[in-house]
Amino acid sequence: MNDLLIYNIGQLLLPLSAGVPLKGNEMSRLPVLEHAAFAVKDGNVSWIGPSNEGIHAAEKVDAGGKVVSPGLIDPHTHLVFAGSREDELALKQAGTAYLDILKSGGGILSTVSSTRKASEEELFKKAEFHLMRMLSHGVTALEAKSGYGLDRETELRQLRIARKLQETHHIRIASTFLGPHAVPADRKGKEEEFLKEMTDLLTEIKEEGLADFADIFCETGVFTAEQCSKFLLAAKSAGLKLKIHADEIHSTGGTELAVSLGAQTADHLVAVSEEGISMLAASETVAVLLPGTTFYLGKERYAPARRLIEEGAAVALATDFNPGSCVTENLQLIMSLAALKLRMSAEEIWNAVTVNAAHAAGFGEEAGTLKVGGRADFTIWNIPNYRYLPYHFGVNHTDSVYIAGEKRWE
Numbered sequence: 001m002n003d004l005l006i007y008n009i010g011q012l013l014l015p016l017s018a019g020v021p022l023k024g025n026e027m028s029r030l031p032v033l034e035h036a037a038f039a040v041k042d043g044n045v046s047w048i049g050p051s052n053e054g055i056h057a058a059e060k061v062d063a064g065g066k067v068v069s070p071g072l073i074d075p076h077t078h079l080v081f082a083g084s085r086e087d088e089l090a091l092k093q094a095g096t097a098y099l100d101i102l103k104s105g106g107g108i109l110s111t112v113s114s115t116r117k118a119s120e121e122e123l124f125k126k127a128e129f130h131l132m133r134m135l136s137h138g139v140t141a142l143e144a145k146s147g148y149g150l151d152r153e154t155e156l157r158q159l160r161i162a163r164k165l166q167e168t169h170h171i172r173i174a175s176t177f178l179g180p181h182a183v184p185a186d187r188k189g190k191e192e193e194f195l196k197e198m199t200d201l202l203t204e205i206k207e208e209g210l211a212d213f214a215d216i217f218c219e220t221g222v223f224t225a226e227q228c229s230k231f232l233l234a235a236k237s238a239g240l241k242l243k244i245h246a247d248e249i250h251s252t253g254g255t256e257l258a259v260s261l262g263a264q265t266a267d268h269l270v271a272v273s274e275e276g277i278s279m280l281a282a283s284e285t286v287a288v289l290l291p292g293t294t295f296y297l298g299k300e301r302y303a304p305a306r307r308l309i310e311e312g313a314a315v316a317l318a319t320d321f322n323p324g325s326c327v328t329e330n331l332q333l334i335m336s337l338a339a340l341k342l343r344m345s346a347e348e349i350w351n352a353v354t355v356n357a358a359h360a361a362g363f364g365e366e367a368g369t370l371k372v373g374g375r376a377d378f379t380i381w382n383i384p385n386y387r388y389l390p391y392h393f394g395v396n397h398t399d400s401v402y403i404a405g406e407k408r409w410e
């Protein structure tokens with residue numbers, strides 16, 4: 001006997017999941033089953049088929065003709081931090097650049113000082129609040145970075161919180177060590193020494209199972225491609241997978257570096273070079289695009305999503321949720337920005353927040369899809385068809401969210 005049957009589904013989205021991400025024009029293929037149903041047993045999908053099949057289950061849910069998709073995946077978030085930076089909005093309005101705010105000790109460094117002062121309990125509660133808001137927007141798996149400690153104690157505290165959230169909630173969380181997120185205020189001119197300190201933490205982090213990935217901010221005035229290369233190579237030999245904040249504001253070789261090191265993802269890519277685009281296309285490194293950040297930084301120029309897809313790269317979308325450059329937990333809003341600003345099609349967008357996001361977060365075939373035998377993580381959407389979601393922007397279309405067949409939000 002099945003535990004649960006979801007029936008009368010108007011459209012059931014079944015993104016294609018293989019061992020590799022969808023690349024280029026494969027991203028426009030989105031299998032949709034109309035008038036569908038599926039069953040769940042012991043937390044996994046046990047059957048998928050037409051709604052009128054008459055399958056038995058202990059509990060039956062009438063989806064009322066709505067759309068059902070795999071739970072969304074947010075593969076780039078800075079989930080754990082203390083404080084907020086609404087005071088910087090006025091600076092931005094006055095025309096102060098993001099990197100200038102950072103240079104004068106604000107920005108990331110302002111969140112670093114709040115985070116260092118916060119207790120583990122406070123940080124946990126706040127991260128949990130943001131996590132529940134992500135869940136309420138249809139997200140059942142995500143990646144969470146450290147990077148607001150920039151010292152051993154606080155970085156490890158952030159990573160422990162991500163692990164505890166994973167243990168206490170059912171949302172899948174991939175954890176990323178982003179120790180070299182910025183140069184701490186008291187280490188200016190001593191970048192090499194600071195990087196060595198962060199590099200020395202890699203083995204401990206790996207051994208304690210505190211992170212799956214290592215990440216670094218490759219940007220003018222932050223870390224050079226050469227410094228990033230050294231750090232990421234050490235991370236790779238410590239057994240961590242790699243991510244990189246690359247070409248967000250200036251083109252500094254971060255994307256090329258990501259591909260040459262076999263990184264799982266290169267993220268941002270607003271200023272990616274032609275060489276970077278071709279290298280991505282020829283690789284399995286996923287391009288994680290963050291249009292919410294471009295929007296929130298008030299920039300006109302967005303990442304070249306169409307070029308990336310036309311050349312054959314794999315594209316995923318994420319919020320970049322953080323207290324400075326993109327303050328939203330709402331991945332649905334990012335889907336609308338992807339339609340309007342990146343000119344991605346609805347099919348590409350759904351693949352970018354499901355299967356390709358799963359690869360970006362290192363979940364592979366385990367998440368981002370619905371298949372018999374796979375975990376039943378799914379979202380019921382209060383929309384008439386899948387194209388509707390990016391179209392109707394800025395609101396929450398979630399009807400209910402299930403993780404391993406259990407309703408976790410409605």
Ligand code: NIG
Pocket residue numbers: 078107108111217245248293320322323324325326
């Ligand atoms: O991905 N660019 C670097 N890191 C974050 C912003 C972090 C912050 O401003 O607090 C990003 O945009």
Ligand code: FE
Pocket residue numbers: 076078245320322
């Ligand atoms: Fe980021």
